[in-house]
Amino acid sequence: MNLEAPAIEVRDLRVDYGNFIAVDDLSLTVPRGEVFGLVGPNGAGKTSTFKVLTTLMQPTYGEVVLNGVDIFEDLETARRIIGYMPDLAPVPSDLKVGEFLEFHAAAYGLGNRTERRERVAECLEEVAMTPQRDKWCKELSRGQTQRVVLAKTLLHRPTVLILDEPASGLDPLARRDLRNVLRRLAKTGSTVFVSSHILSELAEMCTSLCVMNRGRLLASGDVDQVRQQLGSTERTLTATALDRHEEAAAWLEGRAGVHSLRVEQPRIIFGFNGTDEAQADLMTGLIAMGIRMRAFEEKRSSFEDILVEVAESNRQLS
Amino acid sequence: MNMESQQRHAAWSLWSNPIFLRYCRSRLRPRGLGVWLLIVVLIASFITLMANSGAARMVADGYPERVEMIMRGSFMGLGFVQLFILFVLGTAQVAGGMTAERDEGVIDYQRLVPMSPLAKVVGYLFGLPVREYVLFLATVPFSLWLVSRGNIATDTWVPVYVAAGSSTLLYHLTGLVTGTVAKNRRWAFLASIGLVFLLYTAIPQLAKFGLVFFRYLSVEPVIVEKMPGLLPRDLGAIAEVGQRLAPTVKFFGLDFSELVFTLFSQGGLALTFIVMLCRKWRNSDSHLLGKLWATGFFIWIQVLFLGNALPLIEPGKIFPTRAFSRMIRLGPEWQPHGEEAVALSGIYGVVTLMLLFLFATMVTPSLDNQIRGWRRARKQGDTGLPVRSDPATGFWWVLVMAMAGAGGWYYFTHELIESKWYEQPIPLSIFGYFAAVMLVAGLGYQVLLEARGGKALGLTVIFVGVVPVMAGAIIGALPGHLAPAAAWLVGISPASFPIYATASLLPVAELPVEIARAVPRAFNFWLLVSGIISLWLIVRLRAARKAMAAEVMAGPSTPGEETAKPMAMVLPAVVVRDEESEDAVAPPAES
Numbered sequence: 001m002n003l004e005a006p007a008i009e010v011r012d013l014r015v016d017y018g019n020f021i022a023v024d025d026l027s028l029t030v031p032r033g034e035v036f037g038l039v040g041p042n043g044a045g046k047t048s049t050f051k052v053l054t055t056l057m058q059p060t061y062g063e064v065v066l067n068g069v070d071i072f073e074d075l076e077t078a079r080r081i082i083g084y085m086p087d088l089a090p091v092p093s094d095l096k097v098g099e100f101l102e103f104h105a106a107a108y109g110l111g112n113r114t115e116r117r118e119r120v121a122e123c124l125e126e127v128a129m130t131p132q133r134d135k136w137c138k139e140l141s142r143g144q145t146q147r148v149v150l151a152k153t154l155l156h157r158p159t160v161l162i163l164d165e166p167a168s169g170l171d172p173l174a175r176r177d178l179r180n181v182l183r184r185l186a187k188t189g190s191t192v193f194v195s196s197h198i199l200s201e202l203a204e205m206c207t208s209l210c211v212m213n214r215g216r217l218l219a220s221g222d223v224d225q226v227r228q229q230l231g232s233t234e235r236t237l238t239a240t241a242l243d244r245h246e247e248a249a250a251w252l253e254g255r256a257g258v259h260s261l262r263v264e265q266p267r268i269i270f271g272f273n274g275t276d277e278a279q280a281d282l283m284t285g286l287i288a289m290g291i292r293m294r295a296f297e298e299k300r301s302s303f304e305d306i307l308v309e310v311a312e313s314n315r316q317l318s
Numbered sequence: 319m320n321m322e323s324q325q326r327h328a329a330w331s332l333w334s335n336p337i338f339l340r341y342c343r344s345r346l347r348p349r350g351l352g353v354w355l356l357i358v359v360l361i362a363s364f365i366t367l368m369a370n371s372g373a374a375r376m377v378a379d380g381y382p383e384r385v386e387m388i389m390r391g392s393f394m395g396l397g398f399v400q401l402f403i404l405f406v407l408g409t410a411q412v413a414g415g416m417t418a419e420r421d422e423g424v425i426d427y428q429r430l431v432p433m434s435p436l437a438k439v440v441g442y443l444f445g446l447p448v449r450e451y452v453l454f455l456a457t458v459p460f461s462l463w464l465v466s467r468g469n470i471a472t473d474t475w476v477p478v479y480v481a482a483g484s485s486t487l488l489y490h491l492t493g494l495v496t497g498t499v500a501k502n503r504r505w506a507f508l509a510s511i512g513l514v515f516l517l518y519t520a521i522p523q524l525a526k527f528g529l530v531f532f533r534y535l536s537v538e539p540v541i542v543e544k545m546p547g548l549l550p551r552d553l554g555a556i557a558e559v560g561q562r563l564a565p566t567v568k569f570f571g572l573d574f575s576e577l578v579f580t581l582f583s584q585g586g587l588a589l590t591f592i593v594m595l596c597r598k599w600r601n602s603d604s605h606l607l608g609k610l611w612a613t614g615f616f617i618w619i620q621v622l623f624l625g626n627a628l629p630l631i632e633p634g635k636i637f638p639t640r641a642f643s644r645m646i647r648l649g650p651e652w653q654p655h656g657e658e659a660v661a662l663s664g665i666y667g668v669v670t671l672m673l674l675f676l677f678a679t680m681v682t683p684s685l686d687n688q689i690r691g692w693r694r695a696r697k698q699g700d701t702g703l704p705v706r707s708d709p710a711t712g713f714w715w716v717l718v719m720a721m722a723g724a725g726g727w728y729y730f731t732h733e734l735i736e737s738k739w740y741e742q743p744i745p746l747s748i749f750g751y752f753a754a755v756m757l758v759a760g761l762g763y764q765v766l767l768e769a770r771g772g773k774a775l776g777l778t779v780i781f782v783g784v785v786p787v788m789a790g791a792i793i794g795a796l797p798g799h800l801a802p803a804a805a806w807l808v809g810i811s812p813a814s815f816p817i818y819a820t821a822s823l824l825p826v827a828e829l830p831v832e833i834a835r836a837v838p839r840a841f842n843f844w845l846l847v848s849g850i851i852s853l854w855l856i857v858r859l860r861a862a863r864k865a866m867a868a869e870v871m872a873g874p875s876t877p878g879e880e881t882a883k884p885m886a887m888v889l890p891a892v893v894v895r896d897e898e899s900e901d902a903v904a905p906p907a908e909s
Contacts, residue, residue, distance in 0.1 A: 012697065014693065014697070016686070016689065016690050016693065017686065018685070018686040018689070019689070054430060055429075055430065056426055056429055056430070056602075057603075058601055058603060060690045060693045060694055060697075061693060061694045061697040061698070062697075075600075076326075076432045076434075077432075079430055079431065079432040080432045082430065084426075084430055086423070086426060088423070090422050090423030090424050091422075091424065092344075092419075092422060092424050093422065094344040094345075095340070095343070095344055099340075099343055099344075103336055103339070103340040103343075104336075104427065104431065106336035106339065106340075107327075107336040107337070107428075107431035107432075107433060108431060108432065109326060109327065109432070152427070
């Protein structure tokens, strides 16, 4: 294991299902200590990517290196590095919560029985499930199941956590706890690779993101960088003037990038698609005309909107 | 507790195997185990106490020598209960439990734990049926009591239990393979029980027709060998007389005890099952056996067939009439019928052909598999697929197996017909015919599977392999002179080729007059027709594979689009795989 290497390096990853290309020459690098989000519409290739990263699936080709360990060269070491929580995390029906976790602690070869029990207790505490230790797994609610599987994922102190929709089924309190757990893990040097459909939450939780669509990486970076890379400069502007609204509206309508303009006195609301400089010029222009401006507000498309756009274009293309 | 401090699990260390311990925990809970234990102990104590009561009565009635007889009889009765627990309940539990793991979705967790595939196989093999082992152990004290009161010798009951143990492992491995491969829990249960019945009860009956090797896959030869020591003394003495006349285990020039040869035969199959499971644990998409292993195993089975069968020719023990009437002393004038040789050779050919189909299925890649292989090769800058890899064509391997099968079949037939019993020459041209049968049927099957997939092959098997035989049988049973027509109809099925070949070609064959002309003609005609069709399929498959390789090698394609269009264009009738084919891999559901 190379401590200097990035946590996750994916090179030219390709996954095919017959003639369908699920992941198409995907390359990405995730530095250590990041909480890295993977976003994309259905069929984007997220689950396939996760399955390959967790060694559950052989790709058509490509390289995956986790902490300097090539997962196809050294499977056993890679599996000690990885902590994987699948979507709709299943649990066995014939075991109790404590037994389920102790089994996995033993399977990962964690110390002796006492040490394993202590570690199980720590992980249950981490996900606030200590009182359920003696409960049957089959009796847990969806959210409790998610938390137990998260505890299982943390047992062997993996340095790369791969979590597929970990927040689904969790109540707001549990989501907050999850966020805190992930941040705490990232601070200790672990890397978290997480996918979610609750995009606002993902943006809040992650230090960086990547967006996949139709098996390809569309953008990566922090939320603003991703927005920029996706080319989404669309925003809604609201100019609040004290007087001469019609004159201001007429002037704005003639500017490039301005559309869907309407006047709701004292506000002039319009869509704008242009650079930040062009937007500044609009405000300067209105003031130069002698219109007394009280406010100039900007509302950008939410991240969710951008992804809806991506999904829509995906649907149209297919 | 960092990564370096995590311990590794040795495959042989069962008591620290987490999967084994996990099942000890879940399957040995007092609530679940208690009822079963009660039932089993009740049955075992009933048998033992009945034996005791009977024995006490015999002593009271002045027949103390009969005590042993009662105890031995009860030991056999309890033995059946024990075998039922281990063979039936245990195997069903292994297959069902394995499928349940996949149904619940927790099998992925087990895939991810850093244990070797062999350690996982061992954990499941002994863990899933752990309750059945405990139930069996609960009956052992009763058995030991009966052994001691029945004066059963140690060298009698110990080999029986050793063979029962090895058979149990083999049956459970069968269940584990079924559970790993079968997609549905109910099917896994039925398939495992069906497979166990077929492999270890029905197929061993082929021993009566020369394929003696199959006997040693079951516990039966050891029980039969030890029977005189298990039965009451007077019955045992009769059995011993019969046994002296029965065939002993001979393997080419070597002599083995029943137990050793049973362990040897079962061990080979168990090893193959373990290899299959380890491959599946390493990569769930991989073939059950690698191409080299499958071919080697096929050839090894031929060696086992011949090794067991050839030594039985000279003393005449291979012939069914002799085997059925071995309790009667046969006079020096005894001579086997010509039909017996035809049947023995024909059955050898049919079984070899069926095995060829089975192994061809294992080594043939699906279309998806082939495309992925070619894409990987392109990425790595290779111009071809590694010949032993799963995506590579299975054609050449099936060709080797077909030739090996034909060789084994010819050698067996040659030794049989040229033996002192018939003293007829077998020309090398017969090998040509046998090779043609194996190549035409085996390669036709393989090429169809590789080009069109499982569904098309299944339909072909039904309508070309099975229906003509059924139709022929119905027509043949009708009054009138329809036997020749029936012979022509049955001859369509490639499964009939080995029987037709031996009936047409062997000098000792004496066909009934009404089909004496039809069978050889039908055989030659249908072999020729099938040969032409197989050849056409082979040529088209090669063209399709070349087109596929050229297309994939030509460069990257647009994501989400089909890439094998030229294959469909080159081979409109051959390589248009069914969308709903069982082999088609569905992308995992994205949430």
